[in-house]
Amino acid sequence: MAVLREDTRRRRVLRGQAVMLTKDRAICVRVVDYSETSQVVTLFGRSGGKIRAIAKGSKRQKSAFEGPIEPLSFGAIVFSGVRKDQLATLTEFQPEPVRGELRRNLAALQSALLAAELLDLLTEEYDPHPELFDHFLSFLQDMEEGKAGPDPRDFLIRLILFQFVLLHEAGLRPILSACVNCRRAFGADWRESYFSAAANGLVCRDCEMSFPDKIRLRPKAAQCLADIKRIAQADQATLDEIEQLLIHHFTHILGRPPKLAKHVFLP
Numbered sequence: 507m508a509v510l511r512e513d514t515r516r517r518r519v520l521r522g523q524a525v526m527l528t529k530d531r532a533i534c535v536r537v538v539d540y541s542e543t544s545q546v547v548t549l550f551g552r553s554g555g556k557i558r559a560i561a562k563g564s565k566r567q568k569s570a571f572e573g574p575i576e577p578l579s580f581g582a583i584v585f586s587g588v589r590k591d592q593l594a595t596l597t598e599f600q601p602e603p604v605r606g607e608l609r610r611n612l613a614a615l616q617s618a619l620l621a622a623e624l625l626d627l628l629t630e631e632y633d634p635h636p637e638l639f640d641h642f643l644s645f646l647q648d649m650e651e652g653k654a655g656p657d658p659r660d661f662l663i664r665l666i667l668f669q670f671v672l673l674h675e676a677g678l679r680p681i682l683s684a685c686v687n688c689r690r691a692f693g694a695d696w697r698e699s700y701f702s703a704a705a706n707g708l709v710c711r712d713c714e715m716s717f718p719d720k721i722r723l724r725p726k727a728a729q730c731l732a733d734i735k736r737i738a739q740a741d742q743a744t745l746d747e748i749e750q751l752l753i754h755h756f757t758h759i760l761g762r763p764p765k766l767a768k769h770v771f772l773p
């Protein structure tokens with residue numbers, strides 16, 4: 507009997523504990539309907555990294571939120587619960603006002619949704635990446651403010667640069683300035699260049715035979731990959747080639763193509 511009483515008392519103490527609230531600034535990368543009235547959201551926080559949280563009642567007309575939470579919105583969040591194996595509870599989300607250009611341009615929206623999908627797939631919960639957050643936020647803000655576009659090239663350039671930051675932050679940055687096998691530096695003397703997803707980088711003509719999965723690169727694409735700064739000046743065909751290469755690479759890493767890539771960016 508004494509043991510039982512002890513247990514009851516401990517439970518009361520636990521129940522009486524103040525709920526820990528965490529504040530962060532976050533980007534919503536995924537939304538799933540949980541019930542008629544609630545959503546489960548995946549939020550990428552600047553200080554705390556990615557969390558999954560339930561937003562109770564977010565679809566009700568009157569709730570603690572300003573209407574249903576939308577993917578790619580961003581702002582201040584407050585949540586409770588910080589255990590990796592459990593859903594956190596979102597108690598506040600204040601989306602920052604935007605001009606709304608992102609949803610007026612299909613190419614912009616598709617680029618941003620693909621970026622969000624990849625970010626979700628390549629980051630772990632509670633693993634902060636503030637630089638990746640800042641990069642993704644400015645990518646979204648540029649699109650929302652209409653600083654990118656209407657030329658689809660603008661979205662593609664930003665998407666490509668974002669994907670390189672993501673690969674770097676996830677510890678998966680490919681080697682692109684030299685042959686990944688023999689280490690010979692890339693230069694004007696390279697008459698043929700290849701990329702191997704399995705080798706995670708550039709492969710020269712002398713080594714390509716050892717990499718059955720290699721893809722041949724056109725000279726302009728190889729030059730851009732070896733010197734990322736060139737991407738901003740690249741023509742549409744080169745950008746398309748690089749984006750297709752990146753999708754091929756993400757498909758290798760993930761073991762399947764990203765959902766949002768197959769309809770949009772593959773030929």
Ligand SMILES: [Zn+2]
Pocket residue numbers: 685686687688689690709710711712713
């Ligand atoms: Zn080589």
